[in-house]
Amino acid sequence: MSLNSLSQISEDEHLLMNSFDALVQSLGLELLIEARTTDAGRGLFSIAEIPPHTVLFQIPASQLVNCRTLAPHYPAGLDAIQLISLHLGRYRRTPQPDPLFGPYISTLPREFSHPLTTHVHQTDSTFPPSVATALARLHTRYLRDWNAVRGYLKANSLTKLADEVLEADFLWGWLNVNTRCVYHRLKGARSHPDNFTMCPILDLANHTVAGPTMIPRVSDAERNNAPPIAKLGDPLTLLSPATPTKPGEELYLTYGAHSNKTLFVEYGFVVPCAPDDPRAEVDVQDIVEPMFENQGNDGAAKMKILQDSGYWGDWTLDASPSVSYRLTTALRLLHVPLGDSGALERWQGTLTGLRDTVSDANESASKRTVADICAILIQRAKARMPETNSSMVRVLWEEEMHVAMRVSSMLGA
Structure with a gap:
């Protein structure tokens, strides 16, 4: 590369190239890919033609950042998210690189433009209510982990470490984990929440909703549906897409x-909104819950029935198949007179599969309520979209409007 070309490279890209090259050298890899910075952010690009299903790289288990590789270096007491976040935060500002994963940590972004850092304290109507609720839940998760780490440091008399890791450092580490970890089998049960890792190189890849993608090879532990045999777990191998990749x-x-709501809250970005995107969804609890409250004592009793049955909340309108089963169940109960014991029994029969519906009248009333919900969503989105200067927030409102319009058209409303 000429000196002229180098002068055109941004400072961020220059830093990324240097840290990426140092990381690759430390891992002893020869790659067919490289890291670049574009207008859309960092990404991985091929430097040669790559046949389908080619091994792009394999990261040894010892170089993956997870609960197994960090466990020997810390007292027990933290879950994987808390432990990895603490370790990353520990080396955010220190002039001495991490002796375990220094080259990898140097490739992580120095700052985050993430809604948890930029929008969490907003109390106005900038976001759709479902997005604001999801962001509040993320903030609660973060605070739970930060408080757990503070208690852990105190309980283990790790005074020096407690002085080194400020909350801003922990938040930086926590966001890196939340936005960059990938599934990796480390525990006996497939559903264990600690089954994830941070992986050098891999976490520079961007997300796409369509088209060919790289594929992590199934690990031995996952294939055997058992915990890894090796102490540090299995290596992580990444394969090229199922189609040839051009230079x-x-x-x-x-x-x-994922819906854009999830992508925005968890990862800090959105993708272009298509009217027929099957991933799109809207959580409508902010609209439906007041409907129960407006029924007074009967509504409170119905809320208790839904809570006891496990159907309270998580009520969504989806682009496909339109109305979630949980929402259908709640709306059917909304229109059941509690004084009609037969109707309540029929509603309970829909939960056990003994009945398809409560009654024709109940089904019609439920569908009318769905149409009302759609009308509220469409009207609200049309009113709010012109008020925002954020293109990402506008996409969030557009997605809600598209879902509502799609469901409304399917109802014939």
Whole structure:
């Protein structure tokens, strides 16, 4: 690369190139990919033509940052998110690199533009209510982890470490974990919350909702549905997409079939909003809950029935298949007169599969309520979109409007 070319590279890209090269050298890898900074942020790009299902790299278990690799260096007492966040925060500002994962930590972003740092204290109507609620839940999760770490440091008399790691450092580490970890089998049960890792190189890949993506190879532990045999776990191997990759082409991962609400709250970005996107959804609890409250004592009793049955909350309108079963169940009960014991028994029969519906009249009333919910969502989104200067927030409102319009059209409303 010429000196002229180098002069055009931004400071961020120059730092990324240097830290990425040092990381690759420390891992002893020869790669067909490289890290670059674009207008959209960091990403991984091919430097040669890559056949389908080619091994792009394998990271040894000892170089993965997770509960197994960190456990020998800390007293017990933290879950994986708390432990990794603490370790990363410990080396955010120190002039001495981490002796375990220094080259990798140097590739992590220095600052975050994430809603947890920029929007969490907003109390106005900037966001759709479902997004504001999800962001508040994320903030609660963060505070729970930070308080757990503070208690852990005190309980273990880690005074020096407590002085080193400020809350801003822990938040930086926590956001790195929350936005960059990938599933990796480390525990006996597949559902264990500590089954994840941070992985060098891999976490530079961007998300795509469509098109070919890189694929982590299934580990031995996952294949055997058992904890890893080796003390530090299995290595992580990444394969190229199922189609050939051309030189200079960006290689992506998919973070899962998530709505923009989830992508924004968890990762800090959104994707273009399509009217027929099957991933789109709207949580409508802020609209439905007052409907129960407006029924007074009967509404309170119905809320208790839903809570006891496990159907309170998480009520969504989805682009596909339109109305979630949980929302359908709640709205059916909303329109059941509690004085009609037969109707309540029929509603309970819909939960056990003995009945498809409560009654034709109940089904019609429930559908009318769905139409009312859609009308509220559409009207609200149209009113709020012109008020925001944020393109990402506008996409969040658009997604709610598109879902509501799609569901409304399916109802024939």
